[in-house]
Amino acid sequence: MERIVQQTDYDALSCKLAAISVGYLPSSLLQRLPADLAKKYVQWHRGYLVTLKKFCRRAFGKVDRAIRSSFPVMNYGTYLRTVGIDAAILDYLGVNEQVQVVNLGCGSDLRMLPLLEMFPHLTYVDIDYKDSVQVKNNVLRESEVLRTFLELPEKNTTPSPFLIDQRRYKLVACDLNDITETARLLDTCTNRDIPTVILSECLLCYMHENESQLLINMVLAKYAHGLWISYDPIGGSQPNDRFGTIMESNLKESRNLEMPTLMTYNSKEKYASRWSMALNVTVNDMWEVFNTEIPESERKRLRSLQFLDELEELKVMQSHYILMKAQW
């Protein structure tokens, strides 16, 4: 199961690279990127893919094929997911001077790069399964554009589980189902007293109910103040809604992938109920995000990129993914 879940990182990477290649991302406006960073954003992601080829030929092949056949409805969804999360992070970083971000289940996500550049006082921790962060570590050190930006030595000299252990950026190997180990590593590489952004982007959906709740409880108890940003699918709770059950069976059949709580936390409210001890919890489905947080100028830009053949399909899909923000 661990390996099957790790493979989903390549889906996320494919989606993001596809959205970049057609021009959905970056969004200078919503990701608040100055022109030079927007340019670098593209270079970093391309650099990551090209370098990935050296370490995982099969993964590269899969990603490369997927990028070329990505439907507009998927590009829209990737765009919404990316700018939705980024806007939430940026809002929080903008009002807190000394701040840290912890990306739980980071995979190959590269959003630490623009953020480290934009916020000089930020420290950033990426955590994921050992196999995933090893690939990421190899790629970051091998790719010249990434290595140079992070000022990384080519050779890895830091002891596992800290594959990268810089003052401002750490890459840590950890099975997040192991709550004791996760707590221990967070104690080592983060500061409990400064405001903390916890990011979980398609992480909790692969965890069992008990493990995910333990993780949430542990983190909320550990940090004095923070913002948890979570993006996940929900199964749907309307009587005639079959999206979730079809999703379960499609994923099971095509790749033996399970989402143990998809139908347990099948509505926005149920999903967010796990953070009930936080002070302020908001949760929106991504269709709401599309309709309320994307200004007309951006919609116009998106329309000019590709014809969207089916708006209702976008609505069906996006109303089954949520963005949750819990502040404490």
Next chain:
Amino acid sequence: MTDLDKIIASLREGKHIPEETVFKLCLNSQELLMNEGNVTHVDTPVTICGDIHGQLHDLLTLFEKSGGVEKTRYIFLGDFVDRGFYSLESFLLLLCYKLRYPDRITLIRGNHETRQITKVYGFYDEVVRKYGSSNVWRYCCEVFDYLSLGAIINNSIFCVHGGLSPDMTTVDEIRTIDRKQEVPHEGAMCDLLWSDPEDVDTWSLSPRGAGFLFGKREVDQFLEKNGVELIARAHQLVMEGYKEMFDGGLVTVWSAPNYCYRCGNVAAVLKIDDDLNREYTIFEAVQAQNEVGNAIIPTKKSQMDYFL
């Protein structure tokens, strides 16, 4: 059994059709379609069908549930190809029926029946995967250019894939379009294939990037001006299979159940009888496997169709 019947039997089983056979089918179809007007006249009783999108097995269910082409007249409102795994077989099956029973089946062009859209949405890739070259895709695109833009049932029901155009508000004007071309990015021909009904006060920008949104006022004017009582169109996924709007002046019919093997919707067809009564038939998607566990629908999908 004629050659055509043999091809139909093969297609129904999803079997490979030789390139030369496809070429001949497409050529014959072009000759047949060439003589049809932009807006074809159709008599009742007739069954109106919405988007198919390469869901061959669901198309077979559609025929089964609605009487079959041997007994019933059909209008297909376009979007035969793209998204599903059997775009080619679905389109060819409809062409074969058209050649075999020319008076019993009318095919209208959808916004997916174009070179540009099929390159993005799967039909082109499907053909290259199945034949190793794009020839068959090219033959089919030639046929697309000859498909009608609309149909009119008993001078009372106007059928079109998408909707109305601000540039042409009468059926007679639509008849004057030179349709034998790739669908343009703007203008009446584009709008007929791309527009959507919506609760808007007047013509508005479409979120799809082509066509327009039109409201009750535009529909009422069109009905009045052309002496028709209903606009039947497809183009938009409807979870319940069909949706009537504007006091019954417009209906959307959607015929691809569990669209993209993911959306969980049911599908519908609309039968119009001699008194213009409307009767909807709802149907569900076929199972992914047959009773002995063999895959009917391929489950190893190349597409990344969920956000993971």
